[in-house]
Amino acid sequence: MNIRPVILSGGSGTRLWPASRRSLPKQFIGFPAIGSLFTHTLLRVAGLAGGGTPLVISSRQHGFLCRREAKNAGVEATYILEEGGRNTAPAIYFAALASEPDDVLLVMPSDHWIDDLGAFSAMVARATAPCTEGRWVTFGITPDTPATGYGYIEVEDRNDGVMDVASFTEKPDLATAQSYLEQGRFFWNSGIFMVTARTCLESFDALQPDLCGTADACWQARIVQNDEIILPRPQLQAVPSISVDYAIMERQENIALLPFAGSWSDVGSWDSLSSLIEKQTPQPTSPDQTIMVDTRNAFIHSSGRTIAAVGVEDLIIVDDDDATLIVRKGHTEKVKAVIDQLANIGNAAGTEHSFEYRPWGMFENLLDSAVCKVKRLTVDPGQHLSLQYHSKRSEHWVVVSGTATVRLGDETMILEPGHSIDIPLGAQHALGNDTTEPVIVIEVQMGSYFGEDDIVRVSDPYNR
Incomplete structure (x- = not known):
């Protein structure tokens, strides 16, 4: 039996602001002592017995970040990239469509921390039997505090084996959470579960027929490029945005729960992250x-x-x-x-960094005013920006480090440190790095508008 890990990498992780923001969510940040949560998740599933190639579902914007983490971890993966997020239920439905009917989908978030990989592997092995019987199996975390930051799962009768789920509840207030803890029949909802692709599709067909119709149309319009499937925005926007808990789990009958005894954290706050880091290093x-x-x-x-x-x-x-x-x-x-x-006050620092990673490297905003914008561009070895032009601004580039390959119109030239070039408004241009060292360029933009949407790409090595 093939166990197919499905890694959900959506959301912006705003609870870990200011480190985590829209263009760099928490799963991609290399935190001290623990590293990247995305890499941790990849390595967790890479060692599973019977585990297949992980399927990563993410936004198209973050696809290159997923690839970077997979490359650093040495893990091969395939990808479904959405041009607009539609929550967990559509993502899981698409994962089932991309799988063989008998594949057991092991669905998990990309930004959780699990210390005991052996206990996790044992849980996965135990869950396969009820999955083959056509059941959804969720992993419950035994609560040790009356936490109000998690959803809860109630079971019919408490035991050490496979339990029958009675209900799912949203995040409670403190008094309710305390009563859950005292009753002993409630578990934290880890957001990790297993189900065969066949059972998954059958549940969606029975409980969410409208979602299936729009999602099937979106799937028919998918774009396949090597190891990735791109779901286009126009068709994706027609798909209802709904979580799998609301769409399926709260309505599905005969769900099983296995209690997870290992150490687990959703790393959902600075309290939990700081505690996790301090456990790894007291310094x-x-x-x-x-x-x-x-x-x-x-x-x-x-x-x-x-x-x-x-x-x-x-x-x-x-x-x-x-x-x-x-x-x-x-x-x-x-x-x-x-x-x-x-x-509410229009401060972009709540959602955006002053820098942004791109497939070719990164840029940093050094000055942003009404009359000009100044950026520092770092182009990684062997990478090239798209051939592009702008309708509302001109640019001036100064190379400060490395050797840059510059195309302006029909001419290609090599610029060394200290060299500069003017890019007139409307001129087609491209910046690249054909060396083994990073290239750093200071870019001064002049014009009436400096937004990233004033980029008209003529050709793009990253198919954006």
Whole structure:
């Protein structure tokens, strides 16, 4: 029997702001001591007995980040890339369509942490039998606190084997969570489950026929490019956006639950992430940038700036890019309120970094004003930006490091450090790196508009 890992890599992980934002969600960030959660997930499924090639479902925007993590982990994968997110239910339906009927889908988020890989592998092996009987099998986490940040699963009778699910409930208030803990028949919903592709499709056909109709039309319009399937935006927008819990799990009969005894975290807040990091290393995560004087029970994370704390306690301090978060331990679930307030006042720092990774490297915004925009472009070895032009701006490039290959109109030239070139408005141009060292270019944009949507691509090596 083939177990097919399905890794769901959607969402923006805003609860870990300011480190995690829309263009760089938490699963792709290399955190101190634990590394990347996406890589951790890939390595977790790579060693499964009977495990097939992982299927990663992500946004098309983040496809290259998924590939980068898979390459770094040395894991082969295939991809379904959505041009617009439609939540977990459509994603899982598409995974079933992309699989053989008897494949056992092992569905999991890309941003969770599981310490005991042996216990996880044993759970997967135990779950295959009820899956072959046509059941959905969910993994429940035995609660040790009255947590209000998780959904709960109630079972009919508590035992050490396969249990029958009675109900799914959303995140409760504290009093309800305390009663769940005392009753002993409730488990945290891990978001990890198994089901055969055949059973999955049958459940969707019975419980979500409208979703199936629009999703089938989208699947017929899919674009296949080597190891990836692209789901186009126009057809995808017609598919209902709904979670698998609402669409299937809360309505499906005969669901089984297996209790997971290993260490698990959804890494859904700075409280949980700081605790996880501190378990791996008791030392400060950035000793060269972190100074603590008369400070107790504090966690400080810095992406570069020096942070000094004097006479404080029970704080989490996160300085990342252009934003700083200071929050008392135990209150990090309220970070969402910060994001909401930043959105209300039009502050882009709530959702966007001042930098962004691209398939060819990255850019950093150094200055953004009404009359000009200045960026630092880093082009990785062997990579090229698209051949493009702009309708509302001209550009001036200065090479500060490496040897750049520049195309302007019909002419191709080599620019060394200190060389510069003007790119007139409307001129077709491209920047590339044909060497083994990074190329760094300072780009000055002049014009009436500097948005990323003023890029008209003539040709693109990344098929965007």
